[in-house]
Amino acid sequence: MKWIRPLVIVLVVVFALFYMISRPEDAANLVQGAVNGVATAVDGVGRFFTSLAS
Numbered sequence: 001m002k003w004i005r006p007l008v009i010v011l012v013v014v015f016a017l018f019y020m021i022s023r024p025e026d027a028a029n030l031v032q033g034a035v036n037g038v039a040t041a042v043d044g045v046g047r048f049f050t051s052l053a054s
Contacts (some may be wrong), residue, residue, distance in 0.1 A: 020027045 016027075
């Protein structure tokens with residue numbers, strides 16, 4: 001059972017590399033969307049604590 005986790009990690013990395021090579025524009029859009037989502041979440045948390053402290 002210890003071999004499952006490394007196998008899954010290798011498969012995810014191989015799929016990500018294949019996706020980046022075969023569809024670089026889509027891969028870039030996916031990463032950009034993920035970064036924007038994280039930035040929006042961080043901004044929301046910051047606003048929450050700012051309004052909480054006021």
